[in-house]
Amino acid sequence: MGTVGTNEIESVDEPSLPVRLFRRYAPDPLVRLWLGDPDERRRKFESALATLEDELASLNEEQTALLDGEHYLTTRERRGFSESLQRAIDEYDELRSTTWPFPYSSNDRDRLDSIRSELQGITARLDGYNEEFVERQLEQYENLFTDIDEADHDLNRDQRKAVVRNDEYNQVIAGAGTGKTLVLTHRIAYQIERGVDPDRIAAVTLTRNARDEIQKRLDERFGITEVTVETFHSFANGIARQATDGHRSTIDDRDRRNFVEERIRDKLDGDDAAFARHYRQFLTHYSTETPVPNDHESRAEYVRARSERSYETLAGETVASQAEKAIADFLFTHGVEYQYEAIAEWAETGEDRDVYSPDFSLPEYDITIEHWGIDENGAVAPWFAWTSEEYREKLAWARQQFASSGHTLVETYDFEYWAGTLEKALTHRLARHGVRLDPMSFDDLVDHALDDHEREQHLIGLFAKFIDNAGTFDTDPDEIRADLSRHDPREYHFGVCGSILLEEYEDWKRRNGLVDFDDMIYDAVAAVREDPDRFQSQFEHVLVDEFQDVAISQIRLLDALTDGPDAPHLFCVGDDWQSIYAFRGAVVEYFVDFEEYFGPAAITELRETYRCPATVLEASTDLIANNPTQIEKSPVACSGRETTPRLHVLDGYDEWQYADRVGEYAATLVEQYLNEDSDPEDVMILSRYDSGAPFVDQVKEALEARSIPYDGKADGDRYRPDGAPAGSGAGVSVFSAHQAKGREAPHVILLHVARGEDGFAPDVRNNELLNPVRDVSANTDAEERRLFYVALTRSEATLDLLTKAGEESGFLDEIDAYLARSESVVDPGEVGDRVRITATVATLWDDPHESQAQAGLLEDESGRIKFVSWERTDPPVVAEGATYVFDEVEVSEYNGDREIHFTEATTIHEREPGNQ
Ligand SMILES: Nc1ncnc2c1ncn2[C@@H]1O[C@H](COP(=O)(O)OP(=O)(O)OP(=O)(O)O)[C@@H](O)[C@H]1O
Secondary structure, X not given: OOOOOOOOOOOOOOOOHHHHHXXXXXXXXXXXXXXXXXXXXXXXXXXXXXXXXXXXXXXXXHHHHHOXXXXXXXXXXXXXXXXXXXXXXXXXXXXXXXXXXXXXXHHHHHHHHHHHHHHHHHXXXXXXXXXXXXXXXXXXXXXXXXXXXXOOOOOOHHHHHHHHOOOOEEEEEEXXXXXXXXXXXXXXXXXXXXXXXXXXXEEEEOOHHHHHXXXXXXXXXXXXXXXXXXXXHHHHHHHHHHHHOOOOEXXXXXXXXXXXXXXXXXXXXXXXXXXXXXXXHHXXXXXXXXXXXXXXXXXXXXXXXXXXXXXXXXXXXXXXXXXXXXXXXXXXXXXXXXXXXXXXXXXXXXXXXXXXXXXXXXXXXXXXXXXXXXXXXXXXXXXXXXXXXXXXXXXXXXXXXXXXXXXXXXXXXXXXXXXXXXXXXXXXXXXXXXXXXXXXXXXXXXXXXXXXXXXXXXXXXXXXXXXXHHHHOOOOHHHHHHHOOOOOHHHHHHHHHHHHHHHHHHHHHHHHOEEOHXXXXXXXXXXXXXXXXXXXXXXXXEEEOOHHHOEHHHHHHHHHHHOOOOOOEEEEEEOHHHOOOHHHOEOOHHHHOHHHHHOOOEEEEEOEEOXXXXXXXXXXHHHHOOOOOOOOOOOEEOOOOOOOOEEEXXXXXXXXXXXXXXXXXXXXXXXXXXXXXXXXXXXXXXXXXXXXXXXXXXXXXXXXXXXOOXXXXXXXXXXXXXXXXXXXXXXXXXXXHHHHOOOOEEEEEEOOOEOOOOOOOOOOOOOOOOHHHOOHHHOXXXXXXXXXXXXXXXXXXXXXXXXXXXXXXXXXXXXXXXXXXXXXXXXXXXXXXXXXXXXXXXXXXOOOOOOEEEXXXXXXXXXXXXXXXXXXXXXXXXXXXOEEEEXXXXXXXXOOEEEEEEEEEEEEEEEOOOOO
16 A cells, blocks of 8 residues: 545634734734735745645645556556655645635635645545456456356455455465466466566466466467566576576486485495595484384373384394494394393393393403493383493492403493494494405495485485485585484484585586576575676566475575566465475465565465365365464355265284275275266375385386276376276376365375374384485474375365274374264264174184173274174174175273174174175
């Protein structure tokens, strides 16, 4: 808003009664003495009046040019004009109150009145101008806004306004499925129709998918192909290249990865002993996940988790502590034969003493290694079974045994482990006793340290990502090293290796004049800051998609590009509820507090939601309300579709069985939708993660087993049944929630809505290797909740949520009121409920209790449950392997586990095999 208010401009003041009396009765010389010469004052008044009239004339001219009805009045234009207008109003105010010492003539009055009404007119025209302009545009371009698709839909009023409003800064705030992309493409078409040169319009996206989608929509709907539609990176690259005359070559993710791979190989081949040492230690700790205090609700729980924890060594035995694992792995990877906790037969035993089994015996050398779990002060950790005093006694006794028997004892301590000096100490102490250390080759080490699907390639990818993130978050190697904690050896050694590689990567780029994606953005920002006029004048419109996920470096580029009198109009669409890329440097606050960062903006909110059924929309809106801060929105469902999201609870004896079950279950749901006339491309299966989450592979396998085509994330990650015509239709989408961004499908199935590492939301955030190079504080529950929101809101018609019994995600509680639990043996209902279930008798036990007629296990796709029927109720008899619909069975509990009990009212109906 400008500085001119809509307040009435006041009319000419009448002199007050005392003034009039004074003027009338006071002797003239006294008046003159007191107030000066009335003629002189009169002259001044008249000249000021004339000046104001001139100013008004030029204001009127300016107004005609500015409020031409042809364009939207921007804040900047308005601000300049408002200032002149306000000056004229102030001058008028002063004149109208200058009534002393001469009376107004009627001519004065007329002139002042006329100035007043003109000023009022200009103010009113200014205030209503944009609104009127928008209305006229909506009328004039009606054709552009109606019949937008095959179903003859029209843009709604807010969407149209968002298209037409054209301030310097324009923000569209909108929930999922409100037509943001639609508005963005229509705005481009509208500007071109109004005569903007397509070359002077740039649309910028975060991903190639979004770029392709916008290009496609522009071309198919409007035949527009000349507009620049680019990802941020290529947009920035274009600018940076202009500034550097295109001399620098760019490198992409693959180049970075190749560099990392080559450097690691050279270093391990003898190039860099320090790196090799850290890498070796990282590998030996690779599968160690230490319980971290923050992951536990109380210290007591953490202590319990620590005391129950055991560790598997590279050689395959289980040891009691991380330090013991480190010793075992050190011996194993240095070719030293050892026995863990072998009985020292030579030691004393007695009534009050068990046999003595020291930690490690080296049979080749008659050397024993004891690791003492004490700190520098001789105190033991809280999860030990012994007090510090008892432990010290034990230690003294052991030393005495060695001293008196002549066997060799090598000792290590926990504080050495935590200080990161354990391996060094061992090397030194063993060498002193003549132990030969023969380090294992890296290939062998990798074979032992990493399991099949996490071979070295995975690690190389992680290091490449580490370097990439350091660029995104602008973190340098020294900062990284300063932040690493030795308490997590896995993260520590990985971080040290990563920081070494990062240093060399930066150096390599410098020496060879290379730039990567992040450099490109920083270079572009520098180029624009250096010569703003040149770059700001290139475009008239810059449009940005998914603004809530734009990274901080990219925000700086937009800021530099739009901060100037001839800068392009910036148009941003986004939804803070869908901000899910904090881990890549996105800062949602730039969207939430848009005006604070950029300046006054035309802000339009889109509320009508076309994609999701009402229940899905309400559930996801309720879900998001649990986040501490966000832009308040009240979306309105317009799809006219209804559904009840279904919750399916599954279980399994172990992770693999559960994963299999998830795969089969999801594939069965897909089959049901296909049988109901849907095509594979109508179904979208989403999980929190797509790599390393076992059930995603299982889903793909299960689909393949049923000859159902699917498409995964990467180009080659797809399956088409034999005989499917090449290039025919898309398959079921199997994606991570991040990849589902901006997409939609009638049927959405969410996998593993559960706690734990791979679920929505993962609450176990164990030592994450990339933590040193990311904004850890941004990786919050709120972000996870938004990701779940994105997943839920992909649905156009139905929504199925799969979860794991006993590990249901907290998010499910937040939307519980909207969910229907699908009947299943794993989650048949509350204890005491009488229910109907359909299940197969998996097992009948031979010898049920004498009060029982039959007992055994019932099974369906969700898992298994125990059942019992009672002699006294004369129950129906079931046969092993047969499938029944059981009516009026009761959910019961025994020893904390759910069971199904037959009641006197239970009836059964056998189902034909294969008959759903
Ligand atoms: N005015 C409208 N009338 C009918 N359908 C509409 C209208 N506006 C949008 N839609 C439909 O709503 C769906 C969502 O539109 P679009 O993909 O543009 O939304 P979006 O806001 O970008 O979504 P998201 O942020 O969730 O990815 C599309 O199927 C689109 O055709």
